[in-house]
Amino acid sequence: MVAAGSRSTSEHSLGRRVRAVAHSMWRMRWMYLLMTPTLIYLLVFKYIPLWNAQIAFKDFKPLLGVTGSPWVGFEHFQTFVNSFYFSQLLTNTIFFSLAKLLLGLPVAIICALALHETVLRRYRTFVQTVIYLPHFLSWVIMFGVLLSILSPGDGLLNQIIERLGGQPIAFMTSPKYFRWVVVFSDIWKETGWSTILYLAALLAINPELYEAAAVDGANAIQRIWHISLPGIVPVIVLVTLLRMGHILEAGFNQIFVLYSVPVYSVGDILDTWVYRQGLLQFKFSLATAVGFFKGVIGLILILVANRVAKRVAQQGLF
Amino acid sequence: MLQSKTRDGRWFQIGVGIFLTTVLLIILIPFWRVIVTAFVPLDTYITEGVPFFLPLKKWTAEAFTQLMGHTQFTIALRNSVIITVLGVAISMTLTIPLAYGLSARNLPGRKLIVAIVLFTYLFNPGLIPVYLLVTSLKLQNNFLAVILPPALSVFNTLVMMGFFEGLPDDFKEAARLDGANELQVLWHVILPLSKPILLTIGLFYAVFFWNEFFTPILYLNDGNLIPLPVLLRNILISSSLNEFVEYNAFSTTSVESLKAAGVLITMLPMLLLYPWIQRYFTKGSLVGGVKE
Incomplete structure (x- = not known):
């Protein structure tokens, strides 16, 4: 009796909850209506590609279509992993990501510290304005700017080398130098912008800490070492983790513009290879398999990075 | 004591200023090269290539x-x-x-x-x-x-x-x-x-x-x-x-x-x-x- 009674009240409350939700959904009906076009857009332009990605496991024939093509399982993945390109592409991709991170991070931190320390306020704003700018320019423009420095004929660097009695170097097409052109041009373009986060963290440090340090007679270096740097460690950890999560994104737009046939062996990354195999050689399934492989690894890495960030820096990425 | 501290601070500030100026120049010089190259007249380009400074009275928007x-x-x-x-x-x-x-x-x-x-x-x-x-x-x-x-x-x-x-x-x-x-x-x-x-x-x-x-x-x-x-x-x-x-x-x-x-x-x-x-x-x- 008692049990039956409590069940009926729980059913009753369940019914009430459903009705309450239904009521609030009705109340918010305009909100859903408002979001519908965007959700349809997402369905078409983000989720249909996801459906199309099944050709990674098929032998895609344009005439048969995505659904009509025969399944081949993991054949394309095996082809790729066993191919001679696999290690080369992975090496280049990870090299670019790590070199940009490891060499760019200290530069960005030092720039942020210098901007934070300077007493010349107007000059600081001016420097900030200038060093953020390259972030907003496309890699095509950067290509033109790089040519003015690196081209064997009129490039400033080559003019200097020649004046010092050396031979001009074709930096952009030399397998020996190309990787460093990629790494340093990226650092040149993005370091300024990446100081924003560190600068924000530096400005958030309690000013009393600096005052106390001044009373204790700490000099500038001690102040930076014992207050500023520890203050921005969480941001450094967070940025590093996020970049590790994106380690397979080595900068497609940049490399697509800068590379050329002579430097494929040292410049080719997963994304550029996918583009050439898929859209220039029409190996749709193989290229999709590699893109899918990259997507899955990327998803796992970013989820792990997020988990680690929550544990270490007490702050998730999303 | 106070004087030595400000002197210490001054040298540090000079160092920071030099560093920021270096960064600034590293960003600006490549753009400067592009500007000079765009405005340099053809005869100057043929005789001496792209100069570092734009010839003051001879630039052209051709x-x-x-x-x-x-x-x-x-x-x-x-x-x-x-x-x-x-x-x-x-x-x-x-x-x-x-x-x-x-x-x-x-x-x-x-x-x-x-x-x-x-x-x-x-x-x-x-x-x-x-x-x-x-x-x-x-x-x-x-x-x-x-x-x-x-x-x-x-x-x-x-x-x-x-x-x-x-x-x-x-x-x-x-x-x-x-x-x-x-x-x-x-x-x-x-x-x-x-x-x-x-x-x-x-x-x-x-x-x-x-x-x-x-x-x-x-x-x-x-x-x-x-x-x-x-x-x-x-x-x-x-x-x-x-x-x-x-x-x-x-x-x-x-x-x-x-x-x-x-x-x-x-x-x-x-x-x-x-x-x-x-x-x-x-x-x-x-x-x-x-x-x-």
Whole structure:
């Protein structure tokens, strides 16, 4: 009796909850209506590609279509992993990501510290304005700017080398130098912008800490070492983790513009290879398999990075 | 004691100043080279190449007039403007309602929608599946092919959502009590209060569409549809056999000057928009979100 009674009240409350939700959904009906076009857009332009990605496991024939093509399982993945390109592409991709991170991070931190320390306020704003700018320019423009420095004929660097009695170097097409052109041009373009986060963290440090340090007679270096740097460690950890999560994104737009046939062996990354195999050689399934492989690894890495960030820096990425 | 400290501080400050100036020069000198190359007269270029300083009384804007007089260049400029304007309009139309909807914490099913949106950000199936979609929609040689696939930025949506969440609830409630529906609340209450964020996100989209060059190469094969960055790339990688070089035979300017002038013209809109963008992100409203 008692049990039956409590069940009926729980059913009753369940019914009430459903009705309450239904009521609030009705109340918010305009909100859903408002979001519908965007959700349809997402369905078409983000989720249909996801459906199309099944050709990674098929032998895609344009005439048969995505659904009509025969399944081949993991054949394309095996082809790729066993191919001679696999290690080369992975090496280049990870090299670019790590070199940009490891060499760019200290530069960005030092720039942020210098901007934070300077007493010349107007000059600081001016420097900030200038060093953020390259972030907003496309890699095509950067290509033109790089040519003015690196081209064997009129490039400033080559003019200097020649004046010092050396031979001009074709930096952009030399397998020996190309990787460093990629790494340093990226650092040149993005370091300024990446100081924003560190600068924000530096400005958030309690000013009393600096005052106390001044009373204790700490000099500038001690102040930076014992207050500023520890203050921005969480941001450094967070940025590093996020970049590790994106380690397979080595900068497609940049490399697509800068590379050329002579430097494929040292410049080719997963994304550029996918583009050439898929859209220039029409190996749709193989290229999709590699893109899918990259997507899955990327998803796992970013989820792990997020988990680690929550544990270490007490702050998730999303 | 105090004196020694200020002296210590002064040397440190001089060091910091020198460092910042070095950084500044490293950024500025390459741009300076492009400017000099664009304005250097042909005879100077032939005799001594690109000088470090522009000859004061001898510079010429010949390269700019030649480029602007070339129909292919003006068509590309027009295409870039269309792609950028249309792209920003479509992107904002998609972003604003989603951001607004997600800012309503009590919306039933909000978590599901967040998951749908976030997943598209976390998992990228790659280039080919999108290419197949665009071709199946027959969008080749249509500006929509380069606008629609990247039109919604999850990152921009979340930044905008954060801003909407921070707006005081009183206004919205007052409007709702007056019988306004959500569309009216958004249009009459929220958007007028959100000008800074709308401008910032709009500018981010504008920068993105103006800079786009890979998808136009992919989808716009018609020479009359290519935007400025694609044309600029063709000019930059052209050898002496290219059509852009043949009218150099009239020899009033060098190929190098034409290339540099192209770089500067493509940069110009960004330089003009830049003070606006800069004003908002230095205020710090975006700092929390700038993780990319």
